[in-house]
Amino acid sequence: MMSSGENVVKEEGLVVQHKMPAFFTRFLDTRTRISIWSGIALFLGICGLLLVVSGLGLASDRLLKLGCVNVIAGLGVGLFCGSTGILSLGHVAFFGVGAYVSAWFTIPPALKSLLLPHMPDFILAAHWPLIFALVPAILATTILGVLTGFIMQRLRDTSAVIASFGFLVIFYLLFIGLKPLTNGKSALYGMPGGDVTWPLILGSVIVTLVIAYAAKSSVTGRNAEAMRDDEPAARSVGIVSEWPILVLWIISAAIMGLAGGLFSHAIGIASPSGFYLEKTFALIVLIIVGGYRSLTGCVIGAVFVTFAEELFKNIEEYLGGFAGQEFLFGIEFPQVFGLTALSFSLMILLVLYYRPEGIAGYREMAAARWFRKMLGKWYGKVPQSLFEASYRVPEKAILRTEKLHKSYGSLCAMECADIEVRAGQIVGLIGPNGAGKSTFINVITGNLFATSGEIILNGETATYWSAAKLAKSGLGRTFQNIRVFSSLTTLENVIVAVNVAQPGLSHLEAEMTALSWLNTLGLADQAEVLADGLAYGDQRRLEIARALALHPHFLLLDEPAAGMNNSETESLTALLRDVVKRVGCGILLVEHDLPMVMSLCDSIYVFNKGEQIASGTPVEVRANPVVIEAYIGEETSEA
Helix, strand or coil: CEECCEEEEEECCEEEEEECCHHHHHHCCHHHHHHHHHHHHHHHHHHHHHHHHHHCCCCCHHHHHHHHHHHHHHHHHHHHHHHHCCCCCCHHHHHHHHHHHHHHHHCCHHHHHHHCCCCCHHHHHCCCCHHHHHHHHHHHHHHHHHHHHHHHCCCCHHHHHHHHHHHHHHHHHHHHHCHHHHCHHHCEECCCHHHCCHHHHHHHHHHHHHHHHHHHHCHHHHHHHHHHHCHHHHHHCCCCCHHHHHHHHHHHHHHHHHHHHHHHHHHCEECHHHHCHHHHHHHHHHHHHHCCCCHHHHHHHHHHHHHHHHHHHHHHHHHHCCCCCEEECCEECCCCCCHHHHHHHHHHHHHHHHCCCCCCCCCCHHHCHHHHHHHHHHHCCCCCCCCCCCCCCCCCCEEEEEEEEEEECCEEEEEEECCEEECCCEEEEECCCCCCHHHHHHHHCCCCCCCEEEEEECCEECCCCCHHHHHHCCEEECCCCCCCCCCCEHHHHHHHHHHHHCCCCCHHHHHHHHHHHHHHCCCHHHCCCEHHHCCHHHHHHHHHHHHHCCCCCEEEEECCCCCCCHHHHHHHHHHHHHHHHHHCCEEEEECCCHHHHHHHCCEEEEEECCEEEEEECHHHHHHCHHHHHHHHCHHHHHC
16 A cells, blocks of 8 residues: 555545655554654653652652652553543552562562462462563453453443442452462562662653553544543444453553552562552542543653652651640640541542643643644644545445334334435435434434334345444434534544544544545544534534545434524535535435425435324425424425
8 A cells, every 4th residue: 555655545446645754654643643742751751850859859769669650550540541431440459460470479489488388389489580570460460451351341430430349349358368379468578679670660661651652542542532422423433332441451451560560569568458449549549630531641640649648648747746745725636647548538629620631631741732832843744635535335325224113112212114215315304303213313323223123224134233333334324412522633533433434544544534524524624623622513514524434325414404504504405415426325314404405305204203104205295284284384385
């Protein structure tokens, strides 16, 4: 597909060349550039902070190393929680497993035979440097991530939070109960703290930043964020919702294993109490205060929590020295305890109230305008697309339903729906509110399953296909209530669909293809605007652009003109005509704007109270007395 200095994109008969350096073409799309620059800036910032704090003697070497470990742990938790929107309370379990497994291979054999006499001989005899002991620790947490991930991928919202907390409790009890492996409540000690060198610490930070940002900038990372914003919309563009959750859960588990191994050796002990509620709470504070949706926020939160925790502990210790002393009218100064937890709790409440997106906000550092301006030409810029987005639908493509029925118990929402849409046709579906139109759209797009009847797509029975499979097989849709991926940019909303339709494209090719679709829909100048910042009409256009990027044979539009003024409606009408002419797709249009439907559609179906009461050309439907009585009315029919 590519040669030196040029990139060739094939679009079903259309071949277009983009002249640019091959390396730039293959790798540096906007999301990748943001990830690279954010990672570099964060690492340099960490190094600079370490030099300043260490040079001024403001913190001990041990505290600075623990701060770096917190950065690694924060990236692990933040990658999963921020990308999926699922709050995990169980990641400290992987942290603990990494600590214990690495300790098995680094504790001196003589001490190990006393603490863990029942371990296998090869572990009892092992005395590895920490850098090698981290390998089995990461491997163990990765395996556990796979096993637990198959459960987590099926859960959402409250059930996912409860399940992750269940993992935490289970592993805490295992840490206590499996005394032959962990020494139980007595803990493990004797780990060589000298192995936690600065080259190892900083090297681990670099590796974690690379892995975390690579995962975030990948197709899987973007799909997870799309699913986090709106799962039904993500399924409608072909995303299989479980896969991104599983992949990010496994990667984050491996990162936590690395952090746990470094942590136990930095403090010289591995105790069950160190891998339970207190550490879990600290991680929650970290991602909430910093900003859990961005890795930048997780790093900032880790640095903040490290120093704040040390400060609060020192204050608590200082105040504890006054315990029992009289300080006011014979009242003794109380014993101070729990100051750190109390302070962090208040901090969470204040952040959630005043700045719920956290200190760093929802976007990465390098996405900020000031950062781009500071780097200037070094930041890089994606070249404008040189081709017009297009594809061609086979003329024989056909979508039809036969006696399609949907009921909820004794309530019938839709029955005997027989509709046919061919390539190149615009077919209308009208009826009063509650007639079953949206139910019909949801059934044929896989968001609901029919009670009986059949859906036939290009000769194949698709009645019980999932929404993702239908999207990949030729059905694109918009929603009655706008569903865009609000925290992604306008451009990334369309890239999500491009990656599904054309998985072989490089990152930059996918971005340029998406930009071409935005240009077709008149949104190219707002490519970098967050989707929820678009005007209402532009969000409607974005939904259509995203659907078209799937290369659908049929486009199902659920009230696309709702909320538009006359000029916007006229523009949309012209756009839909142009789309059909350009690509030859069929359109099923559900709409209450009767003048638009009558002027635009080749044929019309009418629903009322869940039943299909009429069909025909616009002239026939307008004159049908049953339709006039049920929906159109005398004045509209005469007009």
